Amino acid sequence: MYEILIKNIRELVPLADSEVELICDAFKSRLLKKKEHLLQKGDPSNHMRFVSDGCMKVYSIDDDGQEHILQFGISGWWINDLYAFLTKKPATLFIQSIAESTMLQIHRDRLNQLYDEVPMMDRFFRIKTQNGYVALQERTIHSMSQSAEQRYTQFINRYRHMEQQIPQYMIASYLGVTPEHLSAIRKKMSAQSLS
């Protein structure tokens, strides 16, 4: 369970074996049943979270009660309400499992200690966040410049392995269209691919 976490960190920064031990010790695992909430709006978000197995979604609910999915997370992904975590304010986002999942999480206080014990962790999260920023920026560009059909095609190409685990109406929410419209897009696409 911890191998995948350590592998994830070592992909970006070097770690001594003693540091690995410190890290494994600091992260606690948590099992989630299908559709269980890990975080809800208003909760404090005191942990940095790593998906070691399963499938999660991060979403917000707007004033009209509409759900908007910001991110999916499968094995190897970091997910959080980063704003709530960093500011210690109540969460604005929800995090829920789509399938039975295993999380590895570290408390903020323990992480801050760890930053001093293992300075490479500062670097790790800097790089990780930078990569996350870049990915989010790319998504922003695509949502501004591409049609829903293009965005859907890109999604299934990029996250082929995720697609199976995720119901279509959630993909619609992630792409920013209604489930009805995504259905229409799929119909149009399959008609085209036949001709």
Add this chain to the structure above:
Amino acid sequence: MYEILIKNIRELVPLADSEVELICDAFKSRLLKKKEHLLQKGDPSNHMRFVSDGCMKVYSIDDDGQEHILQFGISGWWINDLYAFLTKKPATLFIQSIAESTMLQIHRDRLNQLYDEVPMMDRFFRIKTQNGYVALQERTIHSMSQSAEQRYTQFINRYRHMEQQIPQYMIASYLGVTPEHLSAIRKKMSAQSLS
């Protein structure tokens, strides 16, 4: 010129005076005339960049030649094509001055040295990037859940000081609408505020 940079860093992490000197030494200034490009698609992006004065825009151009503004930057903002900077690949974004501006920039190699000389710089950019990520995520949520009118209202409330320096068609581009449509929105809003 450097005071604003140091102030910006010290807002987030502590710095010894000797470190301040190292940092000032590492950042070189660059003056930009109005509408001058700091970075164009295809260029290498080898610097971390801080706007010490003026006004800049970061944008991408899509396959149809349409410009999409990702970010504005005025005094005190960090701007970059982070993807190109981190991966050393050619830039996908453009960075251009809207008004005459002064940048402070540090080369990637020098920054990597600095991370070892001044470990707090790792932390600084971690926090800075985390904040940037949070801001971008908020923008993503708003673009999914709010009308163009709401987004415009928020923009002028939040960036009142920027608004003056930025032509309306660029704000439209940032908001993801056409200039014609933004004009219509403004007309509707002023009609409402009269009644």
Add this chain to the structure above:
DNA sequence: CGTCTATTTGAATGTACTCAAAAGCGGTGG
């Protein structure tokens, strides 16, 4: 097999876009 949830269909509506043209505004040179 029945129930609950997810997906598909179709019609009516709405929001934003395209295109073309007019009006406004700022700076420059005569």
Add this chain to the structure above:
DNA sequence: CCACCGCTTTTGAGTACATTCAAATAGACG
């Protein structure tokens, strides 16, 4: 100081893309 030029903003008509709402169909699971 005014006339002209280029760029920005406004206007309006017609169109495209996506939404809402309601209902039918399909799938999953006990």
